[in-house]
Amino acid sequence: MNPHRRGTAVIITAAIASLLLAACGTSTNSSSSSGGGTQTTLKIWDFSAEQVQFHKDIGAQFTKEHPNIKIEWRSITQADYMKTLPLAFQSNQAPDMFYWNATGLSELLDQKWIRPLSPDGTVPADFTKRWPDGSFLDGINMQDGKTYGFPFTENLYWGSGYMFLNKQVFQQAGLDVNNPPKTWTDLKNACAQIKAKTKAECIAAPTKGEDMQRIWYGLVSSVSTSSTDFFDYKTGKFNLTAPGQLKTFAFIQELKKAGYLAPGTNDKNFSRQQFAAGQAGIYFDGTWMLSVWDSQGFSSDNYVVAPRVDPDEGQTGAGGRTYDGNKYWVSSQTKHPDAAWTFIQWMTDPNGYFVQQYYKNAFGTLSYVDNQKMVSHPVLKQIMQIGAKPGYRVQLPEPLLKCPDIAKSKAYVNALTKTPDAEWEAMNEALVSGQPLASVGAAIVKQRQTALEEGLEQEAASGLKVSMDCYTFPEWDSTKDYTSDMYKS
Amino acid sequence: MTTIAPAPGRERVTESDRSPAQRAPERVDHSRERVRGLDRVWLLVFLAPFLLLYLGFTIWPLIATIYYSFFDWSGIGPIENFAGVDNYGSILADPLFWVSVVNTLIFALLTTVIKLPISLVAAILLTRKWLRGKRFFRTVFFAPLIIPVAMAGLIFTYLLNPSNGALNAILRDLGLVDEGFDVFANRWSALLVLVLVSIWQIFGQYMIYWMAALQNVPEELYEAAAIDGASEWKKLTRITLPIIKPVAVIITLLGLVNAMHVFGLVVTLTAGGPGTSTYVVSYFIYQNAFGRVPFDYGYASAAALLFSVIAFVLVSAQGLAVRRAQRLRKEYGV
Structure with a gap:
């Protein structure tokens, strides 16, 4: 071999070897x-x-x-x-x-x-x-x-279902921010005034994917009590197409048709910015918004927080509290x-x-703190006053406490995981197409319900003490807490 | 001077119509010479990095994907639940998969049908001698390509937003519309936006391909045509297009295959919406593989393989055209 070539080959081999050694030698010790x-x-x-x-x-x-x-x-x-x-x-x-x-x-x-x-x-x-x-x-x-x-965050005040009002937009529209809309008709009237007297949109409502939940929980909780998985524990059914849900969605469609929702298929970040920039008067979301806006330089003296709005006939549902914190x-x-x-x-x-x-x-x-003693922020105090009102949030039944074998069951999770965002996608599609939610959502409800019932049957056949009865609480008044003593009866 | 006639049934004179003396000297194919001695070692040394990367990042993932597709596996823990062909059966019965396939094909066809002709026109213009500022135009057309797809998606999301997007603001200011138009609220307008943004971004790349092809057309042909008094249109249709036809087939194939991989724009512009109506196959696979917990690698792998089969059939059909084009390329010497 030519000595010059041999030398070059040795250098290349040594370089490759050192690279490999260096790669193998990376430590992950913390x-x-x-x-x-x-x-x-x-x-x-x-x-x-x-x-x-x-x-x-x-x-x-x-x-x-x-x-x-x-x-x-x-x-x-x-x-x-x-x-x-x-x-x-x-x-x-x-x-x-x-x-x-x-x-x-x-x-x-x-x-x-x-x-x-x-x-x-x-x-x-x-x-x-x-x-x-x-x-x-x-x-x-x-x-x-x-x-x-x-449990980390407590579940009485913490959660979604609050309405935020932009002071500047309300003032420009000639509306009293301290007298927020209380009913669906009030909301439409406030929107009409905002649209007529300001350049702002009325409601900054994200509708992209699961961000749709922001306005959804701000409205549906006053109509129907259900879990965040679109499950009604009173009937033991997935309830995307239940009357309360259809009524709420039809109202959202009405708001959109009237031009009261900010146009566009926006995500939550866009809508939050829109509200903070004074381009929208109302935004529905949760307790966390204080710190989110604070970190973006939009301080709490620019907005007030109010309870969600009820249908004109009055409140028939509540927000749900779960044990899993x-x-x-x-x-x-x-x-x-x-x-x-x-x-x-x-x-x-x-x-x-x-x-x-x-x-x-x-x-x-x-959840491990005396919140009455510790909370000093005025908006957080406002949120606590709203959340503490009887019937604003109620304790949902917990199937696990009725049937301990549910802890080993996968049926409910399996019914949800195949298409986790299906409800939001169906709503988004129905919202932009103007179709009724009932027709778009029927297949999702059927698929989930069938998966749950069949899954539970299979698990019961294999020896677990589980059934649809574990998920059904017909005696429950869904505007009130399902208390621990109710499991005994 | 003797003239050579083409063989019966053929329009063009080929090498086989000429006598051995008239044929162009055969090129020696040095690529098939045996490599000997130390050169063989050097060949291996230089090929090794590529072969290692190819094995690691192409062959191995392909084999793994085929393997995973037969299991119900979340991507975490041991691969135990053999599912046979269940994943394939579920996908074939999944309407969302077929929506994704149709959207991908629509996207690929539309982008190809639009971007290739307009980039060719731009390339022809930019290779004209009389045009000034060629470098400037080349840079302008090429610039969108260096913008990351995610950034392009975000830019157009804001530009097209019906609330405060620039496009709608202009339309409103001009009095053309009263309310902002939400292009993402409808499957077809959303798909069209995906197509147009994709073309805007990739246009420069195809223009460069065409320019490379055009620069291979012998200049003397144009000179001869000019002497014969041919118009620019005649030069284009009788000289340029026939000569670049073989390369055009390859560029078309590249355009189609690249368009079938659309992903980033869907994520940033529509997220598959409204609803699920702008899902494309890459997004479908991504959502199944990572969009829910636990992940569903087995299902996603099966979807990837099924679509690969569909794409393979399409590309194979094109492959025949490419092979013919390659023969023509050699014949034309481009």
């Missing part, structure tokens, strides 16, 4: 030596983009109090998060703790995503005492004597269960730094 001891890095993921600064402060304070643990908190936009987190689990790169509310305990255990909150699986009584009685239930956040989750979980892939448990105890201290800063920033209401 413990590092710092000063005298080893510092553990606890990775936490969520999709609260407006809380990034808060998370930095929290991390810094926690590390100050626990020098051996460093917090690395990452916020991803919600739509991306729902794809990124599962992929992270798939590639064994999941964070140590994560925020997840799309599926419940049994699915997360089934997917092998979670481990108990504490290293040994049990939690001390002084931990559970931070929450109201009945907050820790088998199948919701406990399984086989181990505790896997804890679990949000943060400990990853099954964590190498630092001790650090995660230390952090969870710290963040759920009702008088601790996390809680104080959370309320200082008006991010919402937590």
Whole structure:
């Protein structure tokens, strides 16, 4: 071989080998030596983009109090998060703790995503005492004597179904922002006035995909009480095409036809900006909007919050409260269960730094805190007054408490997961085409109901004590709480 | 000087009609020479990176996709639930898959039918000697291609928004419309927007393809035609188009295949809506693979394979035309 060529070949081979070695040598160890001891890095993921600064402060304070643990908190936009987190689990790169509310305990255990909150699986009584009685239930956040989750946000005030009014637009339209529309007719009249006297649109209503839920829950909850899965626990039926839902949707179509919905198939971000920019007078959404707008520089003295509007005949439904308030979980892939448990105890201290800063920033209401005592933000107080009104939100029945074997059942989840956004897509299609929701949604209801009933039958045949009866509560007055004593009867 | 007549039944004189003495000297195909000694090592060294990448990023994913498509698998954990051909059966019965297939084909055909002629016209204009500012126009037409698809989608989402989009504002200011027109509220107008935005973005790339093809047309043919008094139109229809025809077939094939991959614009402009009426196959696969929890890799893999079969049939039909075009290319020397 020519010596010159041989030399070149050796150099190329060495370069390739060094590249391969470098690639193989990448470390994913999240413990590092710092000063005298080893510092553990606890990775936490969520999709609260407006809380990034808060998370930095929290991390810094926690590390100050626990020098051996460093917090690395990452916020991803919600739509991306729902794809990124599962992929992270798939590639064994999941964070140590994560925020997840799309599926419940049994699915997360089934997917092998979670481990108990504490290293040994049990939690001390002084931990559970931070929450109201009945907050820790088998199948919701406990399984086989181990505790896997804890309620984070409370569910009386926290949630969707509030109406936000832009002060500037209302003033220009000659409307009193402190006397908000109370009925559907009031809403139409206010819209007529806004359209006539201002250049603004009346309602900034996102209708792209599942963002349709913003206006939907702002209206339907006064007509019909159902779960966020379009399921009516009173009848045990999926209810997209039930009379209350059809009536509400027909009203939304009427608003659109009259030009009272801002035109366009917009997403929530666009609609929120439209409202904040004074291009729309009304926006329906949830408790979180305070901090979202605050982070965008739109302060709360520019708007007021009001209850959702009722049909002219009066309220016949309510918003739903569920037992499942679990949000943060400990990853099954964590190498630092001790650090995660230390952090969870710290963040759920009702008088601790996390809680104080959370309320200082008006991010919402937590389930382990005395909200009456802690909330100081005037708009959040307004929201609490609205949410506390009898019948504004009611406790939904919990099938798991009627039939404990539901914890092992997959039928309900399977009925939903095949086409998770089908209801919103059907509404979107019906809204732009002007077709009645009944014709567009019938196939979805049939598919879901059949999947649930057949799934439960199969599971019952395999020995589980489950049936449609577990999902049906005919005696329930759906404008009132389904209380724990009702399960006994 | 002797003239050569084409064989009966053929319009054009080919090499076989000439006597061996008149034929052009045969080109030696050096590509088939045996590689020996150290050159063989060098050949492997230079090919290895490509072969490794090809194996890792083309062959392996293809085999994996075929394998996954026979399982009910979420993408996480062991692949245990063998589903046989259930995924294929479900997809064939899924109306949304067929909506996606139809939309993809409509999109591919429309974009190809529109973008190729107009980019050819632009290329012809930009290769005219008399035109000034060619570089400027080339840059202007090519610029949209360097804008990321996601950004292009966002730009047009805002431009076309009926509330405060620039387009509707102009129409309102001109008194042409009273209310903003929501182009995304209807399947056909939404699809048309996807087509037009896609053409706007990719136009420059096809213009460059055509310009490359046009630059291969021998200049002396135009000079001879000019001496014979041929008009510009005659030069175009009798010289330019016939000579670039073989390349045109290949450009058409590229245009169709590229258009079938449409994804980013759908995500940013319509998200498959209104409802599900602008779903395309890539978006359908994406939604099934990542759009819900747990993921449904098996179903998505089966959908990907089924569409690949459909695309393969279409492309194979085109492949015949390409093969003929390649023969013509060699004949024309372009």
